[in-house]
Amino acid sequence: MKRVGILGPGAIAQTHLAGWQQLPVEIAAHYDLRPEMAQRAAEQYGGKACTTLEEFFAAVDVVDICTPAAAHKENVLATVAAGKPMVCEKPLARHLRDCEEIVTACEQAGVPLFVAQVVRFFPEFAHAKAVIESGAIGKPGVIRTIRAGSFPRTLGSFYGNFAKSGGVILDVGIHDIDFQRWCMGEVERVFARGRTFAEPERDHALITLRFTSGAVGHIEASWASPVGQWRTRLEIAGDEGLLEWDSEGEAPITRVTANESNTGKIRTTLSPYGTDINPYKAELAHFLHCVETGEPMRVTPRDGLMSVKVALAAIESVRTGQPVDIATFQETSA
Amino acid sequence: MSTQPIKIGIMSFAHGHAHSYAASLPKLPNVTLAGIYDDDMARGEAAAQRYGTPFYADPADLLAQSLDAVMICSENSKHRPMVEAAAGKVGYILCEKPIATTAADGQAMIDICARTNTKLQIAFPVRFSPPIQWLKATLERGDLGQVYALQTTNHGSMPGGWFVDPALSGGGAVIDHTVHVIDLLRWFWNTEVTEVYAEVGHELIHPGLGIDDVGLLSFTLANGIYGTLDTSWSRPASYTTWGDVKIEVTGEKGVIFVDAFRQHLAVSSNKVGKTQWRNWGSNMDLGLIDDFIDMIRTGREPSITGLDGLRSLEVALAAYQSAAKGQAIQLHQR
Numbered sequence: 001m002k003r004v005g006i007l008g009p010g011a012i013a014q015t016h017l018a019g020w021q022q023l024p025v026e027i028a029a030h031y032d033l034r035p036e037m038a039q040r041a042a043e044q045y046g047g048k049a050c051t052t053l054e055e056f057f058a059a060v061d062v063v064d065i066c067t068p069a070a071a072h073k074e075n076v077l078a079t080v081a082a083g084k085p086m087v088c089e090k091p092l093a094r095h096l097r098d099c100e101e102i103v104t105a106c107e108q109a110g111v112p113l114f115v116a117q118v119v120r121f122f123p124e125f126a127h128a129k130a131v132i133e134s135g136a137i138g139k140p141g142v143i144r145t146i147r148a149g150s151f152p153r154t155l156g157s158f159y160g161n162f163a164k165s166g167g168v169i170l171d172v173g174i175h176d177i178d179f180q181r182w183c184m185g186e187v188e189r190v191f192a193r194g195r196t197f198a199e200p201e202r203d204h205a206l207i208t209l210r211f212t213s214g215a216v217g218h219i220e221a222s223w224a225s226p227v228g229q230w231r232t233r234l235e236i237a238g239d240e241g242l243l244e245w246d247s248e249g250e251a252p253i254t255r256v257t258a259n260e261s262n263t264g265k266i267r268t269t270l271s272p273y274g275t276d277i278n279p280y281k282a283e284l285a286h287f288l289h290c291v292e293t294g295e296p297m298r299v300t301p302r303d304g305l306m307s308v309k310v311a312l313a314a315i316e317s318v319r320t321g322q323p324v325d326i327a328t329f330q331e332t333s334a
Numbered sequence: 335m336s337t338q339p340i341k342i343g344i345m346s347f348a349h350g351h352a353h354s355y356a357a358s359l360p361k362l363p364n365v366t367l368a369g370i371y372d373d374d375m376a377r378g379e380a381a382a383q384r385y386g387t388p389f390y391a392d393p394a395d396l397l398a399q400s401l402d403a404v405m406i407c408s409e410n411s412k413h414r415p416m417v418e419a420a421a422g423k424v425g426y427i428l429c430e431k432p433i434a435t436t437a438a439d440g441q442a443m444i445d446i447c448a449r450t451n452t453k454l455q456i457a458f459p460v461r462f463s464p465p466i467q468w469l470k471a472t473l474e475r476g477d478l479g480q481v482y483a484l485q486t487t488n489h490g491s492m493p494g495g496w497f498v499d500p501a502l503s504g505g506g507a508v509i510d511h512t513v514h515v516i517d518l519l520r521w522f523w524n525t526e527v528t529e530v531y532a533e534v535g536h537e538l539i540h541p542g543l544g545i546d547d548v549g550l551l552s553f554t555l556a557n558g559i560y561g562t563l564d565t566s567w568s569r570p571a572s573y574t575t576w577g578d579v580k581i582e583v584t585g586e587k588g589v590i591f592v593d594a595f596r597q598h599l600a601v602s603s604n605k606v607g608k609t610q611w612r613n614w615g616s617n618m619d620l621g622l623i624d625d626f627i628d629m630i631r632t633g634r635e636p637s638i639t640g641l642d643g644l645r646s647l648e649v650a651l652a653a654y655q656s657a658a659k660g661q662a663i664q665l666h667q668r
Contacts, residue, residue, distance in 0.1 A: 123597075123614040123615070124599065124614050126614075127599055127612060127614040128599055131599060131601050131612060135605070136601055136603040136605060136606070137601065137602075137603060138604070138605075234599075240603060240604045240605055241601065241602045241603035241604055241605070241606075242600075242601075242602045243599050243600065243601045243602070243612075244599065244600045245598075245599045245600070250593070250596055251596060252465035252592060252593050252594060252595070252596040252597055252615075253465050253468060253469070253590065253591070253592050253593075254590070254591040255588065255589075255590045255591075256588055256589050256590075257587055257588035258587075258588065270465075270468065271465075271596075271597055272464040272465055272467075272468050273464055273615070273616055274462070274463075274464040274467075274615075274616030274617075274618075274621060275616075276616050276617055276620060276621070277615075277616055
């Protein structure tokens with residue numbers, strides 16, 4: 001049974017730990033720059049709270065890096081040096097040169113790294129990929145996705161700090177950039193408009209992609225929706241058909257009641273999953289399976305790098321108002 | 335988690351659900367499909383090859399394989415002889431719905447299982463649909479206050495084959511599609527149907543079919559709730575999906591609409607010539623089989639009993655009787 005260690009047991013780590021708990025692994029160790037965070041995770045999920053990285057790496061077989069993106073590089077490089085296969089939360093890193101160092105280090109040392117682009121494991125999105133593979137819609141020509149919610153205020157001010165988070169494009173849009181690359185292939189150029197530099201806590205972006213296949217993609221990434229609103233939408237059109245899904249479309253459950261003053265209605269919808277559907281558990285199970293069998297991972301370090309590159313190029317396009325060519329893109333300002 | 339090895343046999347692939355159940359077995363730890371019997375040799379041999387398990391032309395040979403359980407997916411009228419062959423040879427039987435084509439057959443199956451200490455479960459997988467489970471929990475909490483009425487449908491496509499041969503199926507749309515929803519309602523409230531009135535139509539949708547293809551049941555439950563159920567094979571080949579299970583509840587504090595399978599991608603393919611809904615929701619057949627295996631592992635009583643199967647069959651039979659007499663039929667009056 002593999003011993004799992006969590007580097008940076010913060011918000012996303014809670015979701016990962018809930019997934020790890022359902023897998024045949026031992027949650028063995030936690031490390032955080034804030035020792036009280038490691039202590040709290042150890043008390044809640046078992047394993048020990050480590051005070052040094054040496055102690056941490058000695059206690060684990062695989063590592064799950066859940067720190068903020070800006071700290072990914074140093075943690076990945078330390079894990080590579082320790083020779084432990086790892087999961088790294090998205091985005092792979094805050095800056096392109098950090099991604100390049102990560103990819104080079106993993107390739108040279110032959111240490112497996114799985115980038116937790118979890119959207120590939122959501123049932124709607126995984127089924128869409130399978131439909132494309134089946135040939136039912138022919139060769140895909142245009143893809144549109146939406147990922148829109150309110151600013152994640154409850155998780156602290158981190159997301160509003162562009163230097164740390166990269167704004168809505170690097171935090172939210174990267175899910176769709178990764179998914180669209182998975183479905184459509186490599187991106188040739190990007191054009192984007194957004195509010196990244198206008199109002200970080202109501203950031204919003206509309207991104208246009210051109211793929212090397214000639215296909216076109218559109219992404220809406222938003223932190224500008226009202227509190228409580230969350231929407232994803234997916235549409236892929238090919239030369240033989242179309243597939244569509246919208247989280248705001250008809251749901252399996254609709255409930256209508258009167259409001260408190262009995263002057264109008266409250267309508268709510270729900271789409272519950274069974275216990276067989278847990279995208280976070282599924283991505284971790286996939287990682288474990290690949291580590292044990294040596295099979296290729298669904299998301300490679302280079303996928304992680306390319307998604308960051310396209311996201312940073314989109315941010316550059318927002319800044320300059322110009323289209324950005326991906327092959328020649330250099331991150332100029334950090 | 336107990337990993338006591340479990341050996342399962344399947345008797346007949348006449349009902350297509352056998353494939354879904356067979357495919358569920360390897361997803362569960364230490365569960366083996368140990369063999370297949372089918373009175374249609376070609377069908378049975380094809381299934382045995384597909385699932386990598388032996389085919390037995392004689393049911394006695396399959397039942398001699400030290401099985402823990404069998405799953406019976408034959409034509410409805412053959413459920414009884416197969417249960418009679420298996421009872422006592424295995425400790426557990428999962429029988430496809432409806433339990434039988436006559437109440438006498440259903441009762442005989444329950445009796446022989448009781449005499450031989452064999453646990454009989456009927457396959458009502460919709461109990462394992464997450465939206466349906468949500469509805470049950472919501473009703474049990476009393477969120478709607480007093481429930482007045484239910485408007486339900488279990489529409490389907492016309493299945494053809496033995497389903498339209500009364501000697502094998504016991505009837506058409508009414509016997510095929512009454513039992514799922516009636517089972518759910520009995521389960522929600524631990525109640526019985528006390529009166530049924532039905533309008534049954536023959537060849538209204540499928541000319542020359544020779545059996546009922548439309549059924550509209552109006553019923554009352556012992557708890558005072560009244561409702562209707564449309565069992566019609568009314569989804570044409572050009573429709574988006576095979577059918578539906580919809581339950582709409584009107585109560586004192588509001589209304590709830592549940593459309594159990596509305597978790598899908600809409601896929602329009604020129605190769606198919608129509609738009610199809612591809613479900614990505616939880617696998618309720620896997621839920622059913624997981625529950626059945628859990629019963630074997632723990633030795634507990636079935637979650638869905640032979641009596642549950644018989645009671646829902648009696649409602650379908652009463653619907654035919656009502657249509658023949660032109661009046662409501664009383665049943666289970668206390």
